[in-house]
Amino acid sequence: MDDLTWLFLACAAVTYLTRCGRHVILSRFGTIHHRVSAALDAVPTAVMAALVAPSLVTHGPAEVLAILVSGLIALRAPLMFSVAVSMVVLVGLRTLI
Amino acid sequence: MKTAGLILSDGELRRDVLDGIRDVLPITLGVLPFAGVFGALAIERGLSLGELTLASMTIYAGASQYAMLDLMGQGVPPWSIVLAVFAINFRHLLYSASLGRRLAAFSIWQKVIAFFLLVDPLFASAETRAFKQGLRPAYYFSYGTFLYAIWMASNFIGALFGSLIADPAAFGLDFILPLYFTGLVIGFHRRPNFLPVLVISIAASLAVWFTIGSPWHISLGGLAGLLAAALLSKPGEEVGHG
Structure with a gap:
């Protein structure tokens, strides 16, 4: 098997771990400390923010504005709507700037 | 929460299956473009159809697969890609903790497969179902396998027809990943201490x-x-772990 196959299977394995993991852990242990719990709850926010942050500085003003638009709309509207609108904004800004 | 009966009549079974499909149909409208764009993007980034199939069949977690694709393009080491996928899918831990209590009517192998199929909309619908009528395997697997089939089919459609879009930048498609992740992050804005966590992470x-x-x-x-x-x-x- 080549490297990509291993990469995908490793990604699949860790994904499955997250899907059954807490059920398996909790059926053995009781409660967890509130700080640990708070850190776990913050994982998606923290990691995805860290992932996307460089996009704010590696592109131009059109991209930064599109990111802001996407974030503002996502406060109220469904995710797919915010992505669609911010893409339209991005295309518009790119033709203007 | 009602207790799910273990023995079903044919009528109950059929109703469970049909209810599952009825509940998942509106969701497929969101999954179709999401999976389609992933298929198109994967091919554009140089994956073969076989590699795309393997990834989408075994991982089945769109957001993390987008991140995986993005990072593969940046030439980062594989372990950090696996770490990012793990981190993005971390939210499933909450689902499995909660859903685990609803699976009383499931056998051990049904649980093993149920956790594989556990994606965001299925979690939401299964929790709702558990409170209303009790959650039985027929409903869960009807909903779950239907969504999985749509996911795979949309991946293929995107992979086969995505190349018809000649210039992805003209549609903003080259920047869809950062926009998508931004929306996803903001979707968590009601969690405790969201703003300080966001600012400090960035x-x-x-x-x-x-x-x-x-x-x-990352x-x-x-x-x-x-x-x-x-x-x-x-x-x-x-928050109680239940």
Whole structure:
């Protein structure tokens, strides 16, 4: 098997771990400390923010504005709507700037 | 929550299956473009149809697969890609903790497969179903396998027809991943201490990105956010693990 196959299977394995993991852990242990719990709850926010942050500085003003638009709309509207609108904004800004 | 009966009549079974499909249909409208764009993007980034099939069949977690694709293009080491996928799918831990209590009517092998199929909309619908009528395997697997089939089919459609879009930049498609992740992050804005966690993660990520460099900004930036969340947490805010 080549490297990509291993990469995908490793990604699949860790994904499955997250899907059954807490059920398996909790059926053995009781409660967890509130700080640990708070850190776990913050994982998606923290990691995805860290992932996307460089996009704010590696592109131009059109991209930064599109990111802001996407974030503002996502406060109220469904995710797919915010992505669609911010893409339209991005295309518009790119033709203007 | 009602207790799910273990023995079903044919009529109940049929109703469970049909209810599952009825509930999942509106969701497929969102999954179709999401999976289609992933298929198109994967082919554009140089994956073969076989590689795309393997990835989507075994991982089945769109957001993390987008991140995986993005990072593959940046040439970062494989372990950090696996770490990012793990981190993005971390939210499933909450689902499995909660859903685990609803699976009384499931056999051990049904549970094993149920957790594989556990994606965001299925979790939401299964929780709702558990409160209303009790959650039985027929409903769960009807909903879950239908969504999985749509996911795979949409991946293929995107892979086969995505190349018809000659210039992805003209439609903003080259920047869809950062826009998508931004929306996803903001979707968590009601969680405790969302803003400090967000600001600290972004600041730490950028600091690391400018000094140590990629891919450390993901793990170290994320870690800074987790530390902030842990330090800001108060005992009263503990959400029961159930």
